[in-house]
Amino acid sequence: MPTPFKNQSGEWSAPADGPRRSVFANYRADTGKQDTFSLGEGDGGDFEAGLTAGAGPGDATLLQSAIDLAVARSFVHRFLAHAYTDPTREGWSWLCSRATWQNLLLALKAVKVEEPAPVFIEDAFEEFRDAYTAAFGHAARGSCPLNEIEYGDIKADPLFQPHRLADLAAFYRAFGLEVAEDAGERQDHISLELEFLCVLAAKEAYALEHQLDSDCLAQCRNAQKKFLREHPGRWLPAFSRRLAAATQQPALCELAVLTRRFIESECARFGVEPGSGELGLRPVDEGAERLCETCGVK
């Protein structure tokens, strides 16, 4: 007869294997959870739930919708962050996987973005990587930069670039995050900014799910609003427009459209004015060359 010590495979774990059921009508049968998130019955318009959700069963449905929406937003951010990362085989496999595709469809439905989800094909990795390199180039500065501080008018503020980078780093640090040493990108890279929003939306879902102090939820949403206003909301519309113009590769084109639509919907959700699609690139200014090397002052 096996001893309990020999039986460590999970059979002896506490949760029951079968679906949870109750003899009373109070407890709806568990239909099983999806891997990443499940969409509630709400239509995604329950964004304001959570701060006011109380103890009633009706509130519970509203609360669940708010949680589902936050999880869905987090997933779209995560998807876009992955898509704009320097292409690797591993990342490509994730983007092409059926689970990712299905989750993206569910998430887009939840966030009410009706753009078709970009189609990534397993065999098209080389084609995508070449198009990616052609569109974004090898340096930070190209026709369609992936870095935020290449966008905007530097003449308005001689310390524009270091300020932006410091602000981004402060945002990350305030939420206990640091750029990984092997990330190989600056704080203003599109993937990092989107990944940060992915984390904030996930934190929001966690705060709702665990009924944390309403301050936690408010801070989480406030940070997203500020970050969106100061950073991605300001430059991603212009980035998307440039990308759409810079490439013919279908996945990249679809990605550009999706990025623009999603960021605009996020701005609308948080009441932020999105930046202009016409936002220019920082001009190559010879004057900048003459700035003091240490403090940037002329």
Add this chain to the structure above:
Amino acid sequence: MSNVFNWQLGREMEYPYEAAFPEQQFAFVFNTNRCIGCQTCTMACKSTWTFSRGQEYMWWNNVETKPYGGYPHHWDVRLLDMLEKANPGGQTWGGTPESLRAPYGTFNGKTVFEAAQTHIGPEGANRALGYLPADDEWSAPNRYEDHPAGNEKGAKGEYFKGGERLPEHKTWFFYLARICNHCTYPACLAACPRNAIYKRPEDGIVLIDQERCRGYRKCMEACPYKKTYYRGNTRTSEKCIACYPRVEGRDPSGGGLPMITRCMSACIGHIRLQGLIELNQDGTWKEARNNPLYYLVHVAKVALPLYPQFGTEPNGYYIPPRWVPRPYLRQMFGPGVDEAIERYIAPDRELLAVLQLFGKDERICDRYEIKEGPKVFEGEVRGKKFEIYNDTIIGYAKDGTKIIETTVEEPVYVRPERHANSI
């Protein structure tokens, strides 16, 4: 509110949900006469389920000294007081006992569900009358341990003369071991605003879904036995899970057979007997003459529910302590107390045999069989003839496996002069 039938009260009562019953119901009998308050059960549970951070004050199983002890402090005194205030002078029993549907007569008073409707708080009426214990009430789980009550005022330096004589001791206390009663009509389940508590159809075990619970503590407020606990670091409530993996037969040491819980099997006093009961359509117990629990509750009628007047139809039954003043016991176990003690102090042949099943095996005994043996004693107990027959009782698991074979008289073994560790 729906009308549901509560056989322990011998009448219909109100409950927020329609009556529905599991295929089998987890139930147990504790013999308080045998409990020595060693807390082995408490520690067996603690070391199995509640040893983690945030569970320090959580005692799914506890043993309290009655009448003063209680965890949380004075839980029963407080609730009885609330019920009395909600229905002054009305918490009484009456009617004629009937088998199965009203074995203790009829309860005339109000249950926690009925009293809640006239007890309107600032937030309106709750689904069950209750209170939320304050933090300090959850401290000192063994407060008043071994603290006796006296019926007379004593003299300094003197014991009561004849205070130890039955039928009632003049100085008395007893140990009350408690776990969740996995009630047929759970108040915790009724009160949960998130519908996070469920009663399993397969065995009637009541569980809190940790994914749905948000720690509102309405269950803690509503459970009259105060057997749900809030965990601060997870912000959810937790409760006794009746060691359900064992009841499901998933403990490898049971060879696939349903097993009794950890607290039951660890009991060194053999005070505990656990079983699974089959129910009729109306929630009464399906006749199973040779099921040990059915026999103790419905045939011998020595095991009684704990505070049946609360109305949750608890599935924990107690053989009341024979030395304790009866009014106290009637309040705690209902009107069946006198008859139960009479039968217990001079048990008949079958009862004496069934009492041997307690704590004999870790697998659940579903059916017993008695092989008659010779008479070994004849005497008198409080004026009643009392005989002991050395019968053999055999216990079987649900699938017919023989799991227990024991005699009424403990066998005597004489150690040989030279034995394993002789010098």
